[in-house]
Amino acid sequence: MKIVHVEAIPFAIPYAKPLRFASGEVHTADHVLVRVHTDEGLVGTAEAPPRPYTYGETQASIVAVIDTLFAPRLLGLSALEREVAHERLDRTVGNPTAKAAVDMALWDILGQAAGMPVSGLLGGYTDRMRVSHMVGFAPAGQMVAEAERVRDTYGVTTFKVKVGRRPYTDDVDACRALREALGPGAELYIDGNRGWTAAESARALREMTDLGLLFAEELCPADDVLGRRWLVERCPVPFIADESATSAAEVTREILGGSANAVSVKTARTGFTASQRVLHHCEGLGVPVVMGNQIDGQIGTVCSVAFGAAHRSSARYAGELSNFLGMSDDLLTEPLTIEDGTLRVRTGAGLGIGIDPDKLARYRQDR
Structure with missing residues (x-):
């Protein structure tokens, strides 16, 4: 070969x-x-x-x-x-x-x-993953309408809400509207893409304490070392390191330094080999992982679900596997289908990608 x-x-x-x-x-x-x-x-x-x-x-x-x-x-x-x-x-x-x-x-x-199947070579834990859908910036009513459409069409009940706007009250209002519309059974977590300061993040989290958030991800810049540690100490939910933890060494820095207590694994940036090292390192440190999304198309999503479903710890939470729904087309001969809120691993040898x-x-x- x-x-x-x-x-x-x-x-x-x-x-x-x-x-x-x-x-x-x-x-x-x-x-x-x-x-x-x-x-x-x-x-x-x-x-x-x-x-x-x-x-x-x-x-x-x-x-x-x-x-x-x-x-x-x-x-x-x-x-x-x-x-x-x-x-x-x-x-x-x-x-x-x-x-x-x-x-x-x-x-x-x-x-x-x-x-x-590659998923079997990697670990073969399960044949599918629950799907989390990312809801991007928009007026609160539009964000609610999108979440309801995805829930009603695909059975998805976990939503990652993009936050980080200024004023932060726009995002707080949107999260509150989503919780009211989706009900207590839906899982909600937020991702700031480093858009807020540590102080803004803390205020926003205080105002959302009654919403039952699952996680908070990268609310403030990773290079604000002291502010980030201060925030994580006060964060009422696990704080996910994403862009700040792209290798096992960076995971060590973020977790032991008190700058995060959960990690996003993205196969689009670490492949399968390095992602597995990050995953096993997180298991050793006792921190949860979430399968993240690099705004992948269907090809990238095939890879994410193959890896995520292969391991117990990466299959525990819903994976961010639905961004391809926003694309007007894709390259696969056999398009992906989300059913009952889950996405199945491709069967057959390899990754099952046909172009x-x-x-x-x-x-x-x-x-």
Whole structure:
């Protein structure tokens, strides 16, 4: 299973409904399809979603780093030599989603070669995950209408509410309206994308103490070290580290430093190999994990649910697996379907990703 070719294909698919949050907004899924080819004809597939406002990557930079640096270092390696591959990729600083996509494509090859689903290779805990839906910035009435539509259509009862606006009272009002509309049976948690100060976060949390929030995520900047520790000490619910905890080392820093007590795992930025290290590290530290979303399309969501369903600790809470619903189209030959609030792992060998060639031809940006 020698690697003979690595493709990085830019594509762009508009969102039917843009997602707005404190650190930016997304109108188009300008992602990169990554395919790793072997001499035995096996092809591993994944996608890299650039998030320039979070990690500094763009669609062009992902294509460039894979074509000019990663691909030459991978050619000739066996797909089994994942540690060697990571050693070579890590010679280049940063570029997390590009590295993650290569890693997941290699796992896809291993699953195909073994005739097993990747989720089974990773752990095989369950065959599905409960779905959490992200509700972006909008007037409170529109946020409620979206949540009710997703609940009634797909059976989803867990909602991650984007907050971080100023004044923070807009977000408090929206969360209160969501709780009143969805009732006590719905799970609600908030994500500030670092938009508030520690003081604003504390005031907002005090005003929402009666809403029964499940988590609070990245309400204030990670580099506000003292303010963040002060906030976490006062936070009435587990405080999730997301952008501040992208590796096992950063998890150690955030948890032992008192800056968080839960962690978001995103396969789009850490692949399967590094995500598993983060997950096991969190288990050792005794902190909960949530499967996060990098505003993934359906390809990325296939990867997230494969990983999340593979482990007990990552399957405990609903995973953020529904953002593809806002896209106007996708590349899969067999689209994903959320039923009864859950998303199933793809069956068959590997990740089960089939790319529609006509759709790829329509949306790719390099031809």
